[in-house]
Amino acid sequence: MPTLAEQHCSACHGEAARLTPEQIDQLLPALPKWQIVERGGIMQLQRSFTFRNFAQALDFTNRVGELAESQGHHPAITTEWGKATVTWWTHKIRGLHHNDFIMAARTDEVVHANV
Ligand SMILES: C[C@H](O)[C@H](O)[C@H]1CNC2=NC(N)=NC(=O)C2=N1
Numbered sequence: 001m002p003t004l005a006e007q008h009c010s011a012c013h014g015e016a017a018r019l020t021p022e023q024i025d026q027l028l029p030a031l032p033k034w035q036i037v038e039r040g041g042i043m044q045l046q047r048s049f050t051f052r053n054f055a056q057a058l059d060f061t062n063r064v065g066e067l068a069e070s071q072g073h074h075p076a077i078t079t080e081w082g083k084a085t086v087t088w089w090t091h092k093i094r095g096l097h098h099n100d101f102i103m104a105a106r107t108d109e110v111v112h113a114n115v
Helices: 021-030 054-071 098-114
Strands: 035-039 042-050 076-080 083-088
Touching: 021 098, 042 098, 054 076, 054 083, 054 098, 083 098
Parallel strands: none
Antiparallel strands: 035 042, 042 083, 076 083
16 A cells, blocks of 8 residues: 555545545544644644745745645645745645645655755
């Protein structure tokens, strides 16, 4: 079974089902540094990354942006001096899809590649 980071996003249509709480509970242990947040009734996956300065946070942000473009699945990113917060969810289903867990795992790999 490929790890989350080895998987590729699937095309997600508007009728795709959101992950159930049970499915989320099964997937979350693979992402120990990520947390589930709820905003406006929408479940999201979020993690903050710390860096030595703004330039490193911005470089990471751009690398995550390239990843998002390559997979056609995009996060919200808040970039600050020494910190970047990445939030994944699937807009068209207003919730969490398996794709969001894949992208969170791939985001963790970006930061390792970054250092
Ligand atoms: C047309 C375009 O492919 C779609 O709007 C994609 C773009 N990136 C996306 N990213 C996320 N996180 N959710 C989406 O529903 C989504 N849809």
